[in-house]
Amino acid sequence: MNYAMVTGPMGAGKSTLIRSLPEKGVFAPPPDVPEMFLDNACSCRGLQFYExxxxxxxGGHWAGWLGAANAFLLVADAGASPVAVGPLLARLGSACPGTPCLLVANRWPGGRHDAWQLPGVAAVEPLSPGTVLDEERALAQPEEVERILARLQQLLEAA
Ligand SMILES: Nc1nc2c(ncn2[C@@H]2O[C@H](COP(=O)(O)OP(=O)(O)OP(=O)(O)O)[C@@H](O)[C@H]2O)c(=O)[nH]1
Ligand SMILES: [Mg+2]
Structure with a gap:
C-alpha cells in the first residue's frame, strides 16, 4: 500500500487538492502509527492520501505519520515566496531523507517554475486556480489533477 502525505503552509490548498481527487474511497490508516484525527484523508486508485x-x-509528536509516507505532496501557494516552504522541506528531508517530495505550486499564475525546484524537491507541478465552489471551497480542474497523479506515480515507481 502506498501512502501520500499532503502537507504545506496554512491555506495553501491541501484540502482542495484532496477534495479534487477522482474516484475517492475510504482511507486505510497505515499500520503502527499512533491514532490521530485526520481532517482529510481518502484513498484514490490504490493510493492513500492524508493531510x-x-x-x-x-512537531516531533506525529513523526510516525511522516515516516508512513511513500511520497510527500507539498502544496505551496505560488503567490508566496518559495522561502515559505523552507522549514517544511528541511523537516521532511531530515525526517525522511529517501522519501520523494512532489511540490504542487497552487494558484499558478503561469510562466516558468524554476524558482520552485528547491533542494529536496523531486519534481514541481503547477496547479492553476480551479473552480470556486463557495467561500470556503474550491475544486481543481480534473485534467490537472490527473497530471499531478501521473507525476506522483512516476516518483513512487522510481523510489
Ligand atoms: N480560487 C481558488 N481558491 C482556492 C484554491 N485552492 C484553495 N483555494 C481556497 O483557499 C482556501 C484554502 O484552501 P484549502 O484547500 O482549505 O487550504 P489548506 O492548505 O487545506 O488550508 P488549511 O487546512 O487551513 O491549512 C479555501 O478557501 C479554498 O477555497 C484554488 O486553486 N483556487
Ligand atoms: Mg486543509
Whole structure:
C-alpha cells in the first residue's frame, strides 16, 4: 500500500487538492502509527492520501505519520515566496531523507517554475486556480489533477 502525505503552509490548498481527487474511497490508516484525527484523508486508485498541516509536520509528536509516507505532496501557494516552504522541506528531508517530495505550486499564475525546484524537491507541478465552489471551497480542474497523479506515480515507481 502506498501512502501520500499532503502537507504545506496554512491555506495553501491541501484540502482542495484532496477534495479534487477522482474516484475517492475510504482511507486505510497505515499500520503502527499512533491514532490521530485526520481532517482529510481518502484513498484514490490504490493510493492513500492524508493531510497533515504544517505545525503538525514540524512537531516531533506525529513523526510516525511522516515516516508512513511513500511520497510527500507539498502544496505551496505560488503567490508566496518559495522561502515559505523552507522549514517544511528541511523537516521532511531530515525526517525522511529517501522519501520523494512532489511540490504542487497552487494558484499558478503561469510562466516558468524554476524558482520552485528547491533542494529536496523531486519534481514541481503547477496547479492553476480551479473552480470556486463557495467561500470556503474550491475544486481543481480534473485534467490537472490527473497530471499531478501521473507525476506522483512516476516518483513512487522510481523510489
Ligand atoms: N480560487 C481558488 N481558491 C482556492 C484554491 N485552492 C484553495 N483555494 C481556497 O483557499 C482556501 C484554502 O484552501 P484549502 O484547500 O482549505 O487550504 P489548506 O492548505 O487545506 O488550508 P488549511 O487546512 O487551513 O491549512 C479555501 O478557501 C479554498 O477555497 C484554488 O486553486 N483556487
Ligand atoms: Mg486543509
Amino acid at each position: 497533515i498541516d504544517e505545525p503538525t509536520a514540524l
